[in-house]
Amino acid sequence: MTGAQGFDGVLAAARLGQAWALSALFRSYAGSVAGYVRARSPAETDDLVSEIFTSVFTSLDRFSGSEPDFRGWLFTIAQRRVVDDLRRRSRRVETTPYTPEDDDRQVASAEQDSLDRLGGQWVRGVLDRLVPDQREVLLLRILGDLTVNQVAELLGKSPGAVKALQRRGLAAAEKIVRAEGVPL
């Protein structure tokens, strides 16, 4: 996070509930959190991301630390929420009819949307073929921008195990991409 206020100032103002600080935090981290959620649980991404940030904003008084610490804390909450959501979905299959009037998602254009969807589907297809631990490590490292030690702490593994998982995950992804090619 950059800006005149700096991370500490924004965090202090967000603890006081000031809307501008909450918005600044959301703009800084919502994209990467949404990417992580999309890769893990693509249905209802916006709702899940909103739940995650609501939980983060209402428990800011429990956090202290630097920006990398905040990022690790944020993705710890995100990871648990996604796991809970996946468990909930595995227990019940729920369908909701689509109504265009209620769809307030914003898209740049139909072409960009189709390109994004195609790229997203492709990368999700590759991720789905990885071992779950490899997929988790790669997502937290790429989208969360977490260090090896942060990922190890979050997943309850040793740093050596995380390094091995990311190495094997990248090798497996490379093999898949080499065999199938990049769609775009």
Add this chain to the structure above:
Amino acid sequence: MDDDRAERLLSRRGRTSAGAHDPAGAFVAAVADLGCAEPVPTGALAALLADGFVPAAGRVSTPVEQSPGRRSWLADLPLRARVLAASGVALIGLATAATAGVLPGPVQEGVGGVLEAVTPFDFPSPGDPAAPVPQDDPNGGDTGDRSPVPAGPADPPAADLQVPQPLPQPLPAPPVPDLVPSPVTPPVPVQDSASTAPGPPRAGTPPPQAPGPPVDVPGQDIAPRRAQPPAGLQQGDTPTLSGRSAVAPAAVTAADPGAGRPAG
């Protein structure tokens, strides 16, 4: 794929010099692109971002920083070191208690034996005179092999041996009060429907009616019953020890004052 290459790919988000020709780099870049689209806040988050919130009065806006000095050094240790430290503290406490001789007898012997084996020190055992002796043991406890035995005249003590301390003179036994058997109050029989034993006649009370046949009520057979003495047992003989004495309490009292009390 080695660790260095993996780390390079991840830190540069797949933007390597190989560009699109690097399949792993293309994959990492595509994963990173998943986070480019900002989501739309919904529900409670939209209200929070628009209006903010008022922190609750009880919530401290600034968390208390844990000062490095107050942070427990034990929390920084790995689990194995913590277990070792806890074991050391427990061992020191046990050794201290064994030195003081305050452990229970078997534990004191066991711990003292182990510590004597691994250290050059002697530890008191429950049989030692120096060990604390329970107050209710007038003999001074068990005088086992560890207690110093006064050398006899045929066994003069060697010069380098420790002269045993004379045993303390036993305290005179406290005077035992003269146990005069107090007159035993005859137990009052339980007045219930099951008991038909007539108690001692009370002044002013009419004599009991003739008892009917005994009714056997389950669970109420503890009350003394009036029964015929068994064969060979006359009134005045020592009754059985159970509550179901075959002799009526009044008769027991008259014949043997101590017979109504439980033995022992």
